[in-house]
Amino acid sequence: xxxxxxxxxxxxxxxxxxxxxxxxxxxxxxxxxxxxxxxxxxxxxxxxxxxxxxxxxxxxxxxxxxxxxxxxxxxxxxxxxxxxxxxxxxxxxxxxx
Numbered sequence: 900x901x902x903x904x905x906x907x908x909x910x911x912x913x914x915x916x917x918x919x920x921x922x923x924x925x926x927x928x929x930x931x932x933x934x935x936x937x938x939x940x941x942x943x944x945x946x947x948x949x950x951x952x953x954x955x956x957x958x959x960x961x962x963x964x965x966x967x968x969x970x971x972x973x974x975x976x977x978x979x980x981x982x983x984x985x986x987x988x989x990x991x992x993x994x995x996x
Contacts, residue, residue: 914962939983948983
């Protein structure tokens with residue numbers, strides 16, 4: 900789980916720092932997809948993922964109040980829950996030993 904937590908922290912740090920609370924929708928989608936893959940790799944379910952996205956949306960609203968679109972971009976991460984089995988399969992395919 901440590902690897903996932905580090906990835907989550909890196910996402911939040913990127914959101915507030917390098918992205919300056921103003922990343923594009925595409926940048927957010929790519930960053931969330933990377934985080935979703937890490938979560939799937941660590942055995943998290945789509946239900947866990949929904950809680951992650953909910954927390955990130957709340958965080959964005961709290962920390963980046965001048966950019967209401969940011970929360971909407973992050974909320975698109977809920978769509979990954981519907982594709983969770985595909986994400987897990989993709990992760991498994993790349994980590995076959």
